Amino acid sequence: MEASISAALNVSVLAMGVIFTVLVILIFTIQLLVKLIPYKAPPAPPARAASSPSNQDDQVAAITATLASHMGKRPDEFRIVNIQSH
Amino acid sequence: MEFSFSSSASKIIHSTGFFSLGGGDIIMLGVACVLIYLAIWKKFEPLLLLPIGFGCLLANIPMSMMASTDSGGLLNFFYQGVKHEILPPLIFMGVGALTDFGPLLANPATLLLGAAAQIGVYMTLIGAVYLGFNMQEASAIGIIGGADGPTSIFIASKLAPHLLAPIAVAAYSYMSLVPLIQPPIMKLLTTEKERKIKMEQLRPISQTVKIIFPVIVTIVCCLLLPGVAPLLGMLMLGNLFRESGVTARLHETTETHLINIVTILLALAVGSSMTAESFLRVETLKIIVLGLLAFSFATAGGLLFGKLMCKFSGGKVNPLIGSAGVSAVPMAARVSQKVGADTDPTNFLLMHAMGPNVAGVIGSAVAAGVFISLFGDAGAAIDTHAALAPIIGNPEPGMQALATVVEAVKQ
Numbered sequence: 211m212e213a214s215i216s217a218a219l220n221v222s223v224l225a226m227g228v229i230f231t232v233l234v235i236l237i238f239t240i241q242l243l244v245k246l247i248p249y250k251a252p253p254a255p256p257a258r259a260a261s262s263p264s265n266q267d268d269q270v271a272a273i274t275a276t277l278a279s280h281m282g283k284r285p286d287e288f289r290i291v292n293i294q295s296h
Numbered sequence: 297m298e299f300s301f302s303s304s305a306s307k308i309i310h311s312t313g314f315f316s317l318g319g320g321d322i323i324m325l326g327v328a329c330v331l332i333y334l335a336i337w338k339k340f341e342p343l344l345l346l347p348i349g350f351g352c353l354l355a356n357i358p359m360s361m362m363a364s365t366d367s368g369g370l371l372n373f374f375y376q377g378v379k380h381e382i383l384p385p386l387i388f389m390g391v392g393a394l395t396d397f398g399p400l401l402a403n404p405a406t407l408l409l410g411a412a413a414q415i416g417v418y419m420t421l422i423g424a425v426y427l428g429f430n431m432q433e434a435s436a437i438g439i440i441g442g443a444d445g446p447t448s449i450f451i452a453s454k455l456a457p458h459l460l461a462p463i464a465v466a467a468y469s470y471m472s473l474v475p476l477i478q479p480p481i482m483k484l485l486t487t488e489k490e491r492k493i494k495m496e497q498l499r500p501i502s503q504t505v506k507i508i509f510p511v512i513v514t515i516v517c518c519l520l521l522p523g524v525a526p527l528l529g530m531l532m533l534g535n536l537f538r539e540s541g542v543t544a545r546l547h548e549t550t551e552t553h554l555i556n557i558v559t560i561l562l563a564l565a566v567g568s569s570m571t572a573e574s575f576l577r578v579e580t581l582k583i584i585v586l587g588l589l590a591f592s593f594a595t596a597g598g599l600l601f602g603k604l605m606c607k608f609s610g611g612k613v614n615p616l617i618g619s620a621g622v623s624a625v626p627m628a629a630r631v632s633q634k635v636g637a638d639t640d641p642t643n644f645l646l647m648h649a650m651g652p653n654v655a656g657v658i659g660s661a662v663a664a665g666v667f668i669s670l671f672g673d674a675g676a677a678i679d680t681h682a683a684l685a686p687i688i689g690n691p692e693p694g695m696q697a698l699a700t701v702v703e704a705v706k707q
Contacts, residue, residue, distance in 0.1 A: 218425040218434065222418035225666040229414050232520055232662050233407040233655070239512055240404040240505075247508075249500045 269293060316358035320572025327570070328353035331465075334472075341472035344445065344563050348465065351567020364568040371568035374561050378453050378460070378569075383562040384446035385530040390555025391446075391657065392534025393547055395625065397509055399650040402498035405605065406617065406648075410655025412601030413621030414663045416441030416594025420586050427582050432456050435667040437583055440467045441590030442660025443474070443624040449566065450527055451664050455671055461569040462580040466587035474627045475634075477588070478595050478619050482635050485599045486615050490606060491639040493614040495648045506539040517662060523672050524665025531661065594622040598652065620649040623656035 270290050278285045309315060331349030335342040351371060354362035361369035377383040400406060417438040424434035436456040439448050448467035452460045510532035518525040537547040602618025616636050620628040632649035
């Protein structure tokens with residue numbers, strides 16, 4: 211029994227050593243790969259064209275209707291003068 | 297042919313399963329019903345425990361020819377996939393197709409957590425040897441600590457096929473109990489301050505690196521431990537399907553239909569091996585206790601190494617991600633996230649925990665490879681090839697044909 215337990219201990223130490231060695235090799239490999247092939251952000255999408263006057267009218271109408279419904283007022287009781295995009 | 301009502305009735309009664317039902321069969325039918333109950337009503341790994349439970353139910357109906365040992369029976373054919381180590385690697389292919397190695401590549405040091413969690417495997421190995429199992433059996437039991445069902449089945453079928461049923465059931469049962477087993481250990485071994493540590497956002501990784509990674513892992517690991525090639529090779533092939541971007545159909549099939557079909561076959565085959573003779577033994581109780589110890593030690597190993605990394609990194613690593621090193625993807629990572637969020641709801645550890653979690657899959661596969669290198673039967677492959685030679689034919693004519701083609705090209 212004692213011999214078996216000492217054998218199991220030996221196997222455990224050896225196996226943990228092998229596992230750490232293999233995974234450390236992988237760590238260095240990954241680090242090398244990431245260094246050699248750095249991440250490049252994909253090109254930014256082209257900037258959106260400025261809203262045409264007709265688009266802006268549609269937006270004003272939609273926002274006016276939503277606000278009127280939200281505030282419980284008639285749409286002619288207030289006026290949207292400017293839409294700013296951030 | 298003379299017909300007698302009484303003799304025919306007696307023959308029919310004697311041919312029913314009830315007539316041959318033994319005490320062991322009744323107990324195993326009860327075990328099967330418990331597994332089905334746990335799967336359906338308690339939601340314990342239902343995708344596996346349900347077919348395992350039903351396979352067990354079928355296998356213990358006398359004269360049904362549904363046990364894995366019933367040559368010519370339906371489930372005996374399914375069992376050949378386990379016996380010849382076909383189904384677990386196919387499951388690994390599906391797991392690879394489902395796994396994103398990005399978090400691991402972004403923080404490769406977390407591979408060490410996947411290695412540290414394997415301490416559970418070896419503590420259990422020692423415990424199993426102490427309880428009287430031989431080294432092969434102890435290895436198969438120890439691998440339960442890897443928290444990886446297919447790896448447990450793969451190793452058990454290779455090193456201790458007679459213990460396959462209790463090992464598979466223990467592995468999958470404890471995997472489903474990860475959310476119950478791990479949190480108390482995690483809270484016991486970490487301070488509140490450590491659990492509140494917020495980790496830096498992971499850096500993005502080039503798609504090219506993600507494509508090269510599975511190829512490199514296959515070359516490095518399979519050259520070092522050839523015995524692990526079926527498992528790790530299939531895992532990495534599945535991942536290459538995912539990352540390459542040129543095999544969308546294969547990727548889709550692997551991560552959905554293939555893994556589902558193979559899961560049904562594998563789970564039924566495992567269930568069919570749960571007969572009274574193979575399951576109702578003292579060894580089963582020992583394996584169930586050892587399996588719990590394996591999971592607990594693996595969790596503790598990952599956590600303690602996480603604490604070490606926390607100390608050496610100047611408090612940049614939250615030790616809770618260490619417990620995810622036990623594999624059990626992605627449940628163990630979710631547990632790290634939950635325990636972290638319980639302490640600080642604004643702390644998001646999930647992606648950080650996915651690194652050690654997938655490292656655990658690689659770590660447990662490597663641990664399996666070490667066992668195969670140490671205790672596997674190197675001659676088995678040669679025997680298998682010899683046995684298949686009459687079927688696949690002599691390779692010589694193929695070589696001659698190749699030589700002819702080479703000569704033709706030269707000319």
